[in-house]
Amino acid sequence: MAKKKFDIGKLDYLNIRDIAFTYSMPDEPSLPEKEGNPTGYSMEIVKMFNMDQEIIRLVFTIQLETMLETAKEIKGVYTTEHLFQVKGLSEWVTKAEEKFVVDPDLNEMLTIQAYSTARGMIHQKFNGTWFSDFVLPVAKSGALD
Amino acid sequence: MASEIFERLLKEVTPEESQFVEKNVAIGRQVRHILAVHPTINSQKALADALGKEPSEISKWLSGLHNIGLENITKMEVALGRDIILTDEQARERYEKPATGYQVFQVSRYKGKVDSQVNYPGWSGKRNITYTPIDEKTSGSSH
Numbered sequence: 001m002a003k004k005k006f007d008i009g010k011l012d013y014l015n016i017r018d019i020a021f022t023y024s025m026p027d028e029p030s031l032p033e034k035e036g037n038p039t040g041y042s043m044e045i046v047k048m049f050n051m052d053q054e055i056i057r058l059v060f061t062i063q064l065e066t067m068l069e070t071a072k073e074i075k076g077v078y079t080t081e082h083l084f085q086v087k088g089l090s091e092w093v094t095k096a097e098e099k100f101v102v103d104p105d106l107n108e109m110l111t112i113q114a115y116s117t118a119r120g121m122i123h124q125k126f127n128g129t130w131f132s133d134f135v136l137p138v139a140k141s142g143a144l145d
Numbered sequence: 146m147a148s149e150i151f152e153r154l155l156k157e158v159t160p161e162e163s164q165f166v167e168k169n170v171a172i173g174r175q176v177r178h179i180l181a182v183h184p185t186i187n188s189q190k191a192l193a194d195a196l197g198k199e200p201s202e203i204s205k206w207l208s209g210l211h212n213i214g215l216e217n218i219t220k221m222e223v224a225l226g227r228d229i230i231l232t233d234e235q236a237r238e239r240y241e242k243p244a245t246g247y248q249v250f251q252v253s254r255y256k257g258k259v260d261s262q263v264n265y266p267g268w269s270g271k272r273n274i275t276y277t278p279i280d281e282k283t284s285g286s287s288h
Contacts, residue, residue, distance in 0.1 A: 013182040013183075014227075015227075016178055016182070038258055038259065039258070039259050040256070040257070040258045041256070041257050041258070041259070042254065042255070042256050043254065043255045043256075043257075044252065044253070044254050044255075045251075045252070045253045045254075045255075046249060046251075046252050047249070047250055047251040047252075047253075048247035048248055048249045048250060049247065049248055049250060050246045050247050050248070051246075051248070052246060053246070057247055067258065093250070099250075100248060100250040101250070102250055102251070107251070113182070117181065117182060120181065134259065135259070137257065137259065144253070144255070
């Protein structure tokens with residue numbers, strides 16, 4: 001039997017909001033030339049659902065830090081929340097060995113939409129900081145599974 | 146001299162005017178957020194079409210300086226199918242209740258590095274990107 005494909009029409013991007021933002025830079029950092037500075041980032045995506053409300057919530061956190069020894073103390077953390085309404089959510093969630101599994105197609109759509117939106121929000125949020133030039137890379141298909 | 150004029154003008158701004166601009170800017174930001182993710186109405190022009198208005202009028206509404214008015218905000222909310230402003234009570238009712246009943250199904254962590262910054266908005270310059278998943282899928286815990 002052919003695998004049922006998730007219909008994107010059943011997915012509604014309900015809301016996006018800032019949860020937290022911190023940026024720290026010492027008063028007198030020993031700053032090198034900015035051009036070409038490497039920036040490291042760590043991301044965490046926590047996904048959860050509310051079956052009664054048919055809502056999936058993604059909490060997306062990114063931490064940015066310079067990778068230069070002389071400027072390691074410059075850091076920024078930004079967390080956003082993404083809420084999705086999924087009609088008929090129960091059809092796309094299974095439970096196996098006490099673990100919940102969301103349909104991979106749906107899961108990927110949620111991740112791509114939240115990630116793409118967060119890319120723009122991160123760029124805008126860090127405007128005016130040391131990381132103002134940072135642009136989160138475009139994710140290759142499957143890279144965020 | 147210029148800074149003195151600026152300081153003087155700044156002092157002339159009343160708290161009401163300051164609050165007015167702040168609220169208007171927040172409304173404009175919220176509308177832009179919605180347009181960025183809306184499946185069909187994804188630009189100011191599309192919103193203008195949906196409302197039967199000129200794009201310049203929508204631009205004026207979202208400038209942060211125009212008194213949009215509750216009636217026009219409501220028109221945008223109906224066209225977009227989303228709330229633009231919510232009271233504290235409405236927001237709590239909508240978002241706090243679901244937040245108590247969530248079940249975590251996946252936690253993913255990734256690390257990456259952008260070796261060379263892009264000179265935005267020109268998108269020029271070399272970028273070497275390392276993109277490595279470091280941990281995936283912790284399932285089944287409640288939140």
